[in-house]
Amino acid sequence: MKVNRRQALSLLAACLATPALGGSRITLRPEEIVTQVAGRRLPMLGFNGGVPGPDIRFRQGDTAQIRLDNGLNDGALVHWHGLRVPNRMDGVNVLTQDVVIPGERFDYRFDLADAGTYWYHSHYLSYEQVSRGLFGAFIVEERDPPAVDHDITVQLFDLLLDADGQYDDSFDPARFATEGRLGNIKTAILSRNSVQQGDRLRLRIINPSIDRIYRLSVTGLAGKIVALDGMPLEVPQALAPMALAPSQRCDVIADVTGPVALRDTYDGANDLLGHLTVTGTRSPSTAPIPTLPPNRMTRPGTPDHTTRLVLQGGAGAPAHRGTGTWALNDVSGLPSRPLIAAKRSQTMRIEIENRTGFPHVMHLHGHHFHELDTSGDLGPLRDSTLLAAGETRAITAVLDNPGAWMLHCHMLSHQADGMATWLTVS
Template sequence: MQMTRRQALTLVAATVATPALSAPRRISLRPEAVETTVVGRRLPMLAFNGQVPGPEIRLRQGNAAHIRLDNGLDDGALVHWHGLRVPNRMDGVNVLTQDVVIPGESFDYRFDVPVAGTYWYHSHYLSYEQVSRGLFGAFIVEERDPPEVDHDITVQLFDMLLDADGQPDDSFDPSQFATAGRLGNVKLAILSRDRVRLGDRLRLRFINPSIDRIYRLELSGLDGRIVALDGMPLEAPQALGPIVLAPGQRCDVIADVTGDVTLRDTYYGADDLLGRIALDGERPRSRADIPRLPANRVAQPGRPAAVAMLDLQGGAGAPAHPGTGTWALNDTSGLPAEPLLSVRRGTTVRIEIVNQTNFPHVMHLHGHHFYEITQKGQFGPKRDSTLLAEGETRSIIAVLDNPGRWMLHCHMLSHQADGMATWLAVS
């Protein structure tokens, strides 16, 4: 009998209190085991409100949310609001922010959404297992003055590992946790709309909730620009070329339809069709330029008052490290007793990330966005997750202005589960 991933890797929890917000929009999310159709097959999955992905949450910028998690699983549950600037006790992270919600119990997440953009939500308890089985969904915060488009389409990239019988493969393979991760043998793009007119102007919100897979999206049938990364508008929209999305990352595109729209993945040397948007009619193409999204009001960095080094270690073919897991950050596997940085609210910090491993990693910071620093020392785009190739070094600069204990981890969830996690403290 093979060991399951849950038996192989376990996580623990801590405590939380909740605040009250006025006039929130009330939403219910119930994770439960279901049988549903995915990739053309009836499969046993985990789902929010009976569907995979979970229901899309849409709020207008400046609104408040009251989201009740009602645990219908036979296991613990937590929800993390990926990329959203929420109070620390609402962040949904065991160990750092709250107790795991036990079966049959509920928890109320309450927060406002002052920053527009494309975000998502997902399980943050046994997440390498629960997310891979379907516990994720889109969270869209619409601008107060959104750009004019004909259709606003959410695209979620998903892969699954199926066994020889075409069922979810729950076996534990240690090699998956020591290499590029648990990559599925079936992958697809789940679109909120699959028919448009020739000449329509689209806003496409790409989200990668796959637990370990990196995609390189090649789009055809579109003429447009990349307007946002990880929910944050670009100061200058970029040319629409191949889009690399690591787990957890997002990208917004505004483009005009010039033909049948296809989405292909060409990462890892592949050339796989993920999805298609078919043509159904025609309209005159807009003569207006692709607009720049309105900027989000976020703190601007000053001179860094604190600097930290973060060494990514471990995995197949790498030197040994003192950590207890396959992977480690600064010689420690899992959350250390002391934070990587402990600073006062509003401090600008610089983190030098060095990937000493033979595999790519995507480092995600909770509760904040940061600037990627280019090789020329200039500020790149604002993101909440940064992808590093094997052997690569990157600096990020962040204003830590959201108080609490914030996780910083590899969002290749197999790597996080076996060691790649640390945290920052903001007082």
């Protein structure tokens, strides 16, 4: 385990329920637990006793060896979101592996070619298991990481509680037809809770909520957004309010200028999610905010495969031919044939059209893709792209990772009720 002094101090200060994990071998054990979430003790599901599960930290170039030891009374699978792993390590029922039954184990092993902010979560009955707490941060540090005083994970999570203040386990299917299961409690779970004025921070912000989009507004920091969905931006962006749909991430490097507050301002809200207490002052760094080194990617050229993906269904939308509430190209759930069957290293371009009355966030496994802007220029690399109601966006990628890969809405209530397809690379 590679914990430097700065991180060791940060772990002590934050009194984490679940210490960070790293090193040559890790075990993740999902179990039924009772734990503190958003200031309440609740029966949840947790990896290694906590919600979220432990932060996992590796260095770029390491090989991750992670044993899933299923302590649930139900099936378990882990998906390594955003990491370009070999297909049989992707943790997807039907497409890549069998469900791990209670009491059984599965050993995941994959090389970490990309640095960045990723996360891990259940991919079995995920709308329920993730909402009950089966998720955590997965950090791959750069070989030569930028100098910061504190490297902090921030996980935006919401919880639906019933009238008695208990976890609402009704899973009302009516919610599947709209924006999904939105919690009535919102929180930001930080791996550290105090800093000094003048400190340089790296915030690794992750949205593991199953259906909720946040618009994160941060005060008390001056700096830049340096990565989206784990992938460094060629040109860091101004630190403005950021939309984070379920599964999306963003990395911020910034200096503390005052009390740090994280607020959700999505759709007219103005809700405090979390904060960092400022306990002292130090002289701030004079170094400019760095640009992170790029991960190795092949730039897409002229597409070999061009296709269209129409998002359909939900409340108020025209009928479709699928059997579920939601459909992609008139099919609900995985179709018998993949959307694209590509040869390795071919380029795909998918035009995604959202014909529904709700936003959706489409996630491709095993690859990152570029969003294309309206003039057709390559936008940032992402593994999940957010489409507003009625919006159309094209994405393009070189499909260089062999296997069968899911492409689905990461609003997990929508995925559970039809919004999933797949593609193959051979």
